[in-house]
Amino acid sequence: MTAQTDSPAVDRNGVPHYRMFIGGTWVDSGEQYDLINPATEELVATAAKGGTDHADAAVAAAKRTFDDGVWRNTPPVERAAVLDRVVAGLTSRIEELTEIGTREGGFPLRLSQAICVGFPLLHTQHFADLTRRYEWERPGPVAGQVLSTQLVRREPIGVCVGIVPWNFPLILTVWKAIPALAAGNSVVIKTDEKTPIAALELAVILREAGLPDGAFNVVTGDGETVGVHLTRHPDVRMIGFTGSTEIGRQVMRNAADTIKRVTLELGGKGPNIVLDDADLDAAVDGSIYAFLLHAGQACESGTRLLLPASLHDEFVDRLIARLKTLRIGNPLDPATDIGPVMSADQRDRILGYIEAGKREGATLAHGGGVPSGPGFERGFWVEPTVFTGVSNDMCIAREEIFGPVLSVLRYDSVDEAIKIANDTEYGLAGAVWSQDIPRALEVANQLQAGSVWINDYHNMSQHMPFGGFKQSGTGRELGPDALDEFTEAKAITIDLSGRVDRRAYGLVLGTPPNA
Numbered sequence: 001m002t003a004q005t006d007s008p009a010v011d012r013n014g015v016p017h018y019r020m021f022i023g024g025t026w027v028d029s030g031e032q033y034d035l036i037n038p039a040t041e042e043l044v045a046t047a048a049k050g051g052t053d054h055a056d057a058a059v060a061a062a063k064r065t066f067d068d069g070v071w072r073n074t075p076p077v078e079r080a081a082v083l084d085r086v087v088a089g090l091t092s093r094i095e096e097l098t099e100i101g102t103r104e105g106g107f108p109l110r111l112s113q114a115i116c117v118g119f120p121l122l123h124t125q126h127f128a129d130l131t132r133r134y135e136w137e138r139p140g141p142v143a144g145q146v147l148s149t150q151l152v153r154r155e156p157i158g159v160c161v162g163i164v165p166w167n168f169p170l171i172l173t174v175w176k177a178i179p180a181l182a183a184g185n186s187v188v189i190k191t192d193e194k195t196p197i198a199a200l201e202l203a204v205i206l207r208e209a210g211l212p213d214g215a216f217n218v219v220t221g222d223g224e225t226v227g228v229h230l231t232r233h234p235d236v237r238m239i240g241f242t243g244s245t246e247i248g249r250q251v252m253r254n255a256a257d258t259i260k261r262v263t264l265e266l267g268g269k270g271p272n273i274v275l276d277d278a279d280l281d282a283a284v285d286g287s288i289y290a291f292l293l294h295a296g297q298a299c300e301s302g303t304r305l306l307l308p309a310s311l312h313d314e315f316v317d318r319l320i321a322r323l324k325t326l327r328i329g330n331p332l333d334p335a336t337d338i339g340p341v342m343s344a345d346q347r348d349r350i351l352g353y354i355e356a357g358k359r360e361g362a363t364l365a366h367g368g369g370v371p372s373g374p375g376f377e378r379g380f381w382v383e384p385t386v387f388t389g390v391s392n393d394m395c396i397a398r399e400e401i402f403g404p405v406l407s408v409l410r411y412d413s414v415d416e417a418i419k420i421a422n423d424t425e426y427g428l429a430g431a432v433w434s435q436d437i438p439r440a441l442e443v444a445n446q447l448q449a450g451s452v453w454i455n456d457y458h459n460m461s462q463h464m465p466f467g468g469f470k471q472s473g474t475g476r477e478l479g480p481d482a483l484d485e486f487t488e489a490k491a492i493t494i495d496l497s498g499r500v501d502r503r504a505y506g507l508v509l510g511t512p513p514n515a
Contacts, residue, residue, distance in 0.1 A: 008200040008203065008204060009045065009200075012046060015046060017037075017047070017048075017181065018047040018196060020048050020050055020058075022219065023058070023217065024061075027054065029049055029050055032046045032049055033196075034196075035194065035197070037104075038342050038379060039330060039379045039380075040332050045104075045197065047193070048220055049193070051221060051226065052225060052226060055233070056229075056233075058218075060235070062188050063186065065212055065215050066186040068155070071215045074184070076134070078505035079184065080128045080212050082181075082194075083124055083128035084128050084208070086128075086178075090121050091121060094117050097170065098113045098117050100197050100201070101116030102116075103171070104194075104195050105169065105195055106339040106342060106380075107294060108331045108339045109334050109336070110334065110394055116168075119171050122462055124174055126463065127179050127483075128182070130182070132484050134182075136153065136154050137153045137154070139151055140491065148495050148497070149493075150493045151491075151494075153490045154483070155184075155487060156235045156390040157488055158185060160176075160486060161231070161240070161432070162175075162177055162187060162190070162240045162241075163176075163231075163242070164242060165192050165243050167362075169192065169195040171176050173199045175242075175482070179486050181216065184215070187216050188217045188218075188219060190219055192223075193222060196220050196411070199323055202216075203216060208464070228254060231255055236258075237261065238262070238485075239255050240263045241262070241264050242264075242299075244266065244400070245332070248471075252264065262474065263467070263473070263485050263489065264473040264474050265473045265475075266426075266468060267426055268299045268300050268301065268428030268468065269303060270302040270449070271424075271430040272304065273421060273443060274305070274311065274315065274455065275433060275436075275439065277435050277439075278311075278433035278434050280318060281435040282455060283455075285322065287305050290303075291303050291405070293458055294339075295403065296350075296402065299359065299400070300457075301400075302430065304390075304392075304401075304409060305406055307410055308410075308412075309485045312408075316388055317467045321388070328371055328381070329375050347370075347382055350403030350405060353401045357396040361394075362388070364386075366384065367382075367384050367386060367404075368385045382405075383404075385405045386408065387407050390409050392409060421448075424470075426468070426471060427448045427472045429451040429453070430453075431454070432444050432447075432454050433454075433455055448469050450466065451464075465478060466478045
């Protein structure tokens with residue numbers, strides 16, 4: 001294992017090469033990943049390919065820093081000040097991080113500025129503010145009694161590992177790392193091999209903000225080796241994972257051997273219910289946004305559109321007409337609305353689902369292929385695709401496609417819509433569109449989902465908990481709930497009487513001779 005200490009990236013034959021960040025040091029390895037621009041298939045950079053030895057080194061550095069107490073014993077107000085400086089560091093690099101999101105992840109520029117920088121900024125600031133007002137210690141339920149008093153402390157857990165997917169690399173790194181650090185934990189982030197740059201740049205910003213070495217570490221590596229190793233590591237006390245439900249099950253099994261705390265944010269098949277009194281202009285645009293954000297590569301996407309029979313045909317016609325106005329293409333062009341999907345494997349997987357939808361008898365109403373013409377000779381492209389005539393037992397209605405594919409389902413009554421919406425193993429998010437808010441709220445209350453939006457979609461406020469029901473996960477990110485997830489509750493009772501409680505002790509020790 002060779003080490004460098006200057007910056008995350010060095011020049012390698014004219015191409016940036018990114019190294020891991022372990023114990024405050026930039027660490028390289030003998031193997032590397034090629035990071036490919038999904039719009040052009042050009043080489044963006046290379047990155048060190050970490051192994052289990054790097055994972056062990058990162059955990060050891062994190063544990064050493066936690067045990068030393070240099071960060072966990074820092075008062076919350078001072079930890080918050082470090083996070084304030086992280087916000088300033090992110091702000092100073094908005095343009096650079098926006099371009100990284102576009103070149104590395106295929107985000108259109110407008111979307112990249114919001115999701116790859118804007119939301120991480122807002123959410124980091126939220127956790128800085130929350131650190132100042134969070135109830136780190138509170139009186140117990142019978143505090144103030146004459147002979148005893150109680151208090152409850154929220155204390156850091158220890159070494160926390162965040163396993164981050166490729167679709168939203170910086171914001172999900174923030175969700176895993178910042179509340180953990182706010183609580184005084186030490187952190188190891190395992191990035192996806194396709195998108196490690198944002199987390200490594202965050203490491204620079206955190207160090208510049210004054211975070212002690214070892215409190216934040218970034219390792220790369222394949223999930224089936226490095227990721228699995230971290231989930232089984234005996235010195236790791238908490239795992240935060242975002243990814244597929246299938247892998248989430250494995251993470252939970254691996255963590256069980258040492259009873260690790262686990263938060264899982266997994267797959268979804270979001271129901272997007274339009275009621276018959278909805279504002280159609282708003283609902284059409286909102287339904288497109290629901291399934292097309294980041295080319296459909298979002299786990300909470302509204303990929304099942306439930307339409308009342310009375311509105312079905314008109315709504316579909318309007319939706320397709322609106323889709324035809326959207327621009328798919330070069331994500332570096334500010335006019336682009338929809339970019340590529342992440343990889344050739346991802347493209348082929350999505351196209352396979354489109355073929356399955358056709359075989360099952362759904363009607364391909366729009367899209368369904370790969371765009372052609374200038375600008376599409378290279379890259380990983382899939383047209384926005386709409387299926388009608390979908391029944392909820394089809395695989396395109398039940399399985400997470402993770403691409404720009406919408407399944408439209410017709411319903412005859414609101415009760416039927418609710419039944420269809422809940423007939424899924426997932427329960428991450430959904431939405432209801434109606435001009436009658438009490439009516440929409442009544443529907444929302446019956447949906448089995450961790451987040452439900454009314455007349456909106458993807459509105460994940462930093463103040464609100466985010467997570468899933470059923471097989472969409474366990475635990476919550478964002479809001480005060482996030483700090484709860486990264487802390488343990490310790491109950492302390494103080495006897496103020498100055499004497500032995502003979503009645504209680506006598507249950508075990510018997511009655512003293514002179515009692």
